[in-house]
Amino acid sequence: MKASGYKGYILEEAPEKILQFGEGNFLRAFVDYWFDVSNERVGWNGKAVLVQPIAQGLAEQINRQEGLYTLYLRGRENGEKVDRKRVISSVSRCLNPYEKAGYDAMMQVAESDDLEYIVSNTTEAGIVYDPACRKEDCPPASFPAKLTQVLYRRWQAGKKPVVILSCELIDNNGKELQKCVEQYIGQWGLEEAFRAWCGSCTFCSTLVDRIVPGRIKDAAEAARMEEENGYHDELIDVGEVFGVWNIEGPSWLEEQLPFKAAGLNCIVVPDVTxxxxxxxxxxxxxxxxxxxxxxxxxxxxxxxxxxxxxxxxxxxxxxxxxxxxxxxxxxxxxxxxxxxxxxxxxxxxxxxxxxxxxxxxxxxxxxxxxxxxxxxxxxxxxxxxxxxxxxxxxxxxxxxxxxxxxxxxxxxxxxxxxxxxxxxxxxxxxxxxxxxxxxxxxxxxxxxxxxxxxxxxxxxxxxxxxxxxxxxxxxxxxxxxxxxxxxx
CATH class of the missing domain: 1.10.1040.10 (N-(1-d-carboxylethyl)-l-norvaline Dehydrogenase; domain 2)
Incomplete structure (x- = not known):
């Protein structure tokens, strides 16, 4: 980036405050963009550790690029054509929990004092209770089972509760995720003290709205962009300009999250319905x-x-x-x-x-x-x-x-x-x-x-x-x- 002459905002080092399940185009064009803008505008100073929700994913490419990627937000705003480019630097690394080193690293993040938020978008099929998942699995197949393991490790380490922001496109996504975690607590025979601690975590249902095509389909246009950028990017992402995030949660969360201070289109409300x-x-x-x-x-x-x-x-x-x-x-x-x-x-x-x-x-x-x-x-x-x-x-x-x-x-x-x-x-x-x-x-x-x-x-x-x-x-x-x- 430095050699290319890029003059935009880049945050090189920051505490890893977010554990994010999902590394696909949508989360990178939406959630990671919001935290990146917050880092620049209000000095939030946080990075996200991404986790592949399935065995095949982007961990290798993301780590090869040190978490950096180019995001284009394109469309119309107030009737005017808009084509903005931003290099996103809010991602620190990506873990593959289907490899032992990646699984162990995920559990280390679970124990971190820096961790504040867990974010997910594991598709509509991701929030599902699978009784075949066991406490001993490394990792279990379902996302809610992985989350239960992460929360359990965090509780065992004596760390503070976290805020969980679910972005899957199902009704009451946060409530449904919490329900799955409760089922695993019962199935795995985990302590009642842990169940109470989970109850003090803030599971938020959220409504996300941004169209994310993801890739530049036209090869000639992609080549032109790469030449203009002066660097090769395997992870270019494309979304529309419009974006809104409605989060169902307690009133204190709007002040804790950096989005309101950063002027981003996010509100915390008692009910997203x-x-x-x-x-x-x-x-x-x-x-x-x-x-x-x-x-x-x-x-x-x-x-x-x-x-x-x-x-x-x-x-x-x-x-x-x-x-x-x-x-x-x-x-x-x-x-x-x-x-x-x-x-x-x-x-x-x-x-x-x-x-x-x-x-x-x-x-x-x-x-x-x-x-x-x-x-x-x-x-x-x-x-x-x-x-x-x-x-x-x-x-x-x-x-x-x-x-x-x-x-x-x-x-x-x-x-x-x-x-x-x-x-x-x-x-x-x-x-x-x-x-x-x-x-x-x-x-x-x-x-x-x-x-x-x-x-x-x-x-x-x-x-x-x-x-x-x-x-x-x-x-x-x-x-x-x-x-x-x-x-x-």
Missing amino acids: PYKKRKVRILNGAHTGFVLGAYLAGLDIVRDCMHNDSIRGFMNKMLYEEVIPTLPLDKKDLEEFAAAVQDRFNNPFVDHELMSISLNSTSKWKARNLPSLLEYVEKTGRLPECLSMSLAAYIAFYTSDVQELTEAGLVCRRAKGNTYICSDDRWALEFYWAHKDDSAADLVHAVLTNRQMWDQDLTEIAGLEAAVLAGLTKIRAEGAEAAFASCL
Whole structure:
């Protein structure tokens, strides 16, 4: 780095305050970035020891580069194109606990006076109780079992409790992790005094939000970056500019963590549920709300949708007039989050394909969009126009010139001429295959009365069946773009 002439911030030595389970692209572009910025802005002076959660990982590359790697944060912020580069120096080393030296080193960190935080992102499948894991395993297979061993060693050494920040994408991730640890304490017959000590550790459920593509896919662009940098980096990481971390925990934690002082977008709250709802209803709900119709209209990637007045206008009306009024957070906060969504969808560096978002749209529409529709009706006594049209677009996507039902999914054709595959639960695909020859009215009635899809009969909502039928008829006659425009 010195030889390359790099003039940015680098922290060479600092106490190892974090033990981090997971060394993949997301944690390195999110958690390690946040602590790195905190080191620079407020002198937090801490480093993270990373741990491979599985036997194959990045320990060798990370250690070869002394924990350093280049992070690019790219996208749009307040409508402006942003492309920032930062060398991250908050990582000290990476351990492979599947080797004896790595396992022993992990246990040494467990006993350290410097350790304050344990962070994890071991994928959604990582927080699971596996009764096959034993106290004697070095290491046990599951992450919660490894964590239990680390905490037990720390308790045995007489050290202070720690804060545990779980970043896995499951509901109540911290609570679920604590529950697994409690199960191992019981299964392994560990002391009640240790159970009490674990109770004084702070297990935090957290909500993380940053899209991390990870790598530069274009070889020519990667070569250009390397030439500009003047050094070779095997661990280049790429994330979007936007990032928010909501942590469920006690009020003192916000002051103890360095993020607030560093001006980072992190808040500690008593309950992350409203923020989870904000993300699901606004960010994820926007995706599911417009992408199926946008694909039928001939578009292929999210960014292009933001350059189409009808589709972008439809999305914004749905968010600002129909979704935000149903949410329990401050309106200004919700509107700022929705404004950031448009910037995120208009990222010039990410080609997010509509078809990849279309996977499992039945369960997605139920989880992301239906609650907003139901709560809007309950609150106003009226039907939300855009959400009703979105439901029509969902039906249109699964029934557009149906060709065949294969092992891969339901093959349909859009007006542009190409076939596409609807990927969903098998029962949902078989339902649409069985109803492919229905009239529009019979089809809409069959969908809305399907309790397996919605856990209720949606025809009981006054006017919804007629509205969805009108929307489906318009999409089939005039195209999805015109149908979306008719809502504006």
